[in-house]
Amino acid sequence: METTRRSRGLRGKHESIIIHFDYDCFYASVFEAARPELKFQSLGVAQKQILVTVNYEARRRGLHKLQLISEAKKICPDVVIISGEDLTEFRNASKELYTFLRSFSWNDKVERLGFDELFLDVSDLIEHNFSLLNRNDLRNSFFCLSRTDPTTGFDFDASYVAGNTWPACSTDALLLNTSQLDALRLKLHLGSHLAQFLRKELEERKGFTSSVGIAPSKLLSKLVGNLNKPKGQTTLMPPYDLDGVAPSNITSFIDEHPIGKIPGIGCKLARKIREFILQEPIGIDDELSYGAPKKEVLVKDVRLHPNMNVETLEMLLGGPGVPRGIGEKIWGLMHGVDDTNVSKARDLPKQISIEDSYTRLDNFREALAELHMLARSLINRMHIDLLEDELEHLSPDDADVNVIQPISDSILRKKKRWLAHPKTLRLSTRPRPPLNSDGARSRTFNRISRSAPTPNFLFSLTEKTDVLVERLVTEALVPLFRKLHPEKSRWNLSLVNIAVTNMVDSASDTRNSMGRDISKMFKGQDEFFRQRRVQDRSAPPGTYTEEEVGREPTPVSDIDRAVPVAHRGSEDILPLSQDSTVSRDDDEWLFDGNTVYKNLTFVCDTCGATMPTFAMLAHCRWHLEE
DNA sequence: ATGTATCAG
DNA sequence: GATTCTGATACAT
Structure with a gap:
């Protein structure tokens, strides 16, 4: 992996189109949505003694995020302050916007970052619409939003980029000549129009404005989206080449960022890197303190430092609590390389x-x-x-x-x-x-x-x-x-x-997810299988050997009658838990709405059949195909 | 599995 | 760094 990347000079693959959304001053917007009159006043959302967010009216008056309330009141005595310690409303709004934007995705690559940001990998939508373009009539293009209905979508002009670009003046005037529009460039045009459409939908249907970045990776889409806030979008334009003599917009874009502004380089890593570059310790009172104005260390200062390479970074940054391979990761980030995928949408929190x-x-x-x-x-x-x-x-x-x-x-x-x-x-x-x-x-x-x-x-x-x-x-x-x-x-x-x-x-829908979850379960249960294998050799007639599990989609019922099965369904553990004399936990697996008694009996939630656990995979498949 | 660290907004 | 109220991930054990 390392050698491949090196031999190619750290070139990223630029096959994806990623859109990064950042809802403008999200907490404040949630309150403004409920009480529109607040839009015209300075509004601050408070948690304890600080304002975690202020609206743009307040910013015009000199207030900012993470400001002490006492300080804010001095500067702007008429600021309206609302407590935002209860996150319920923010969480609800965040989930609604997430669900809405997710509904446009074909591949379900929709990743939330906090409550107010998300990434969409729209490569497949863009690819599809790229193939639909009429190169001779870009001005009258149609963006198809549905895989099944070719009439669902919107009209647009594919000859230009919607919204802002970086660098700023690379587009409109220059691109009238169709021959200059290579595939990558056209896909970015498509991405920018999709982003503009989604922003408009978000504002009209949900009442939230957003700032958006369009680029070939999560890293770059997030960074480029910062350039036009609020209510703006920015597309990072090619050339992207990182290896040859050709100038790369990726390098020149990322080079001017302070090292700590790169996502993935937090305050701890930034401090270590800055100290190495400046060759002096940074005081605890570092930022914005009186006396010492902060010395900015830019990505290019680090990247072009004579001793800087992957190994130096690994030594400098590695240590307890730091993932291994950090040097390579940071080296990549400084070159605008970010291979991480937009993760699949999840319905449930992990915590x-x-x-x-x-x-x-x-x-x-x-x-x-x-x-x-x-x-x-x-x-x-x-x-x-x-x-x-x-x-x-x-x-x-x-x-x-x-x-x-x-x-x-x-x-x-x-x-x-x-x-x-x-x-x-x-x-x-x-x-x-x-x-x-x-x-x-x-x-x-x-x-x-x-x-x-x-x-x-x-x-x-x-x-x-x-x-x-x-x-x-x-x-x-x-x-x-x-x-x-x-x-x-x-x-x-x-x-x-x-x-x-x-x-x-558990499964959200038994029919769709049972198979998946069962295979997941089987994967981790080697011990279980080993024990079963021994017994399977002498399995009674009518039961399955392990080999048969998975290819014989026939239900088995009532095999282990000797074992009393007390409970069924997702509530089943409850009576057990409240009876302190019954031994529990060690004797059961909780699984997919079914209670599974290890080495004993499986009760199907769908039809109620009882069978040995090794037969359950086949049984569930049978239901799926029913 | 438990506890800590770092990242993010 | 820390201030708030979260959430994800990775390492060491």
């Missing part, structure tokens, strides 16, 4: 966390109260993000006349089900910096944490929330808190966070 910060939290009584508040929020979040309504099919015998509704021959009932089960519960705190004048230096850590398996009762759909909160605090969080802070009261916390992580998703 849910909630936290609050405090000026003083130093006694157990208050800490307990905070744990209750956080626990309540976390449970609410779990219900919002991880629970979905399911329509359950009932046989007429089971039907409860009061809750069912017949819909064309089948009887359905609404039922909640977990889309995912987080396996781990974590409590983190940030102790206030231990006041040390000399000797013992304060550690580099900011947060400390303890975690434990998620208690099963948290998935109860029948218990009242109050009960769950109480149990979560007393049975899980307090023990974790005691582990973190064994001393009675020698601590003072500036932050408490609780999180559920290690998400194991």
Whole structure:
């Protein structure tokens, strides 16, 4: 890989068209959408003592992000300040915009970055429309948005770039000559018009303006999108060649950025690089402090430094907490090379966390109260993000006349089900910096944490929330808190966070995802297979050998009758969890809405059949093809 | 699996 | 760096 890249002189592949969206002052926009009169006033969104976002009216008056409220009020006494500590509305708006933009994607390569940014890999849409272009009549082009319906789309003029370009004056006048429009250039034209269309849709249908970058990679689309904010878009124009004598717009674009502005080079890495280049330590008070004006270190200063190469970077930056191969990665970034893909859209978060910060939290009584508040929020979040309504099919015998509704021959009932089960519960705190004048230096850590398996009762759909909160605090969080802070009261916390992580998703739709999840499950269970293999040799008639699993799509039922199967469906773990005398967890796998008893019996959620676990893959395939 | 670090907005 | 309230990923153990 390394040699290939080197021999080609670090040339990136420029086959993709990536669009990066950044919603303009997102938090402020969420409030403005709800109360349009706020648009004409200076608006700041506050979390504790700082403004995390201000709208553009406020920026005109000299306010900025991450400004102290006290400072902002001095500069602009009439600033309207709204608390943004509860992120619910932001999360909702973010998800709505994400879902909306995702609906235009063909390949589902849609990656969210925080609440207010996302990447779209539209290479396939662009490729399709590139092939549709009439080179002799670019001015009357049609952009097709649907794979199936050739009439869905919009008219546009493919002879020019929509919005801004970098460099600024490379387009309109120059490009009237069709022969100058190579394939890459035309694809970028297409990308820019698609981006403009999507921005307009976002504004008209959802009420959010955005700033957008169009380029061949995530790195470059994000950087180039910064050039025209707010409500602007910018396309990074070719030539892109990085190897030959030809000047590269990628190099000249990225070269002028301060090293720390490159995504992937955070404050820690930037500091190390800057210290190496400047050959002097950088004070802790580095930025914007009185006295020493900050010495800018630009990408080109680093890239062209005589001793700079991959190995130097690896030595300079490597260390504890730093991924290996960092040198190569950073070397690539400095040359505008970013091979990372836009990841596939996901419906479920990998982690849910909630936290609050405090000026003083130093006694157990208050800490307990905070744990209750956080626990309540976390449970609410779990219900919002991880629970979905399911329509359950009932046989007429089971039907409860009061809750069912017949819909064309089948009887359905609404039922909640977990889309995912987080396996781990974590409590983190940030102790206030231990006041040390000399000797013992304060550690580099900011947060400390303890975690434990998620208690099963948290998935109860029948218990009242109050009960769950109480149990979560007393049975899980307090023990974790005691582990973190064994001393009675020698601590003072500036932050408490609780999180559920290690998400194991159930299937969103049994028919579509069962096969996938089953293969995933089988992959990790070598031990299981080894044990089964032994038994399979003497398997009773009517069961399957391992080889037959997967190619014999016939259901097996009721093989292991000797094993009592107590539960079915996604709620099944609940009764177990609440009965402390039953041994659990070690004896079961929770899987795809079915309860699987390791080495014992699998109960199909779809038809209720019981079978040995090794037959389940074939059984589920049979359902899929039914 | 648990705990820390770094990145991002 | 840190300030806020998150979320993703990677390393060490």
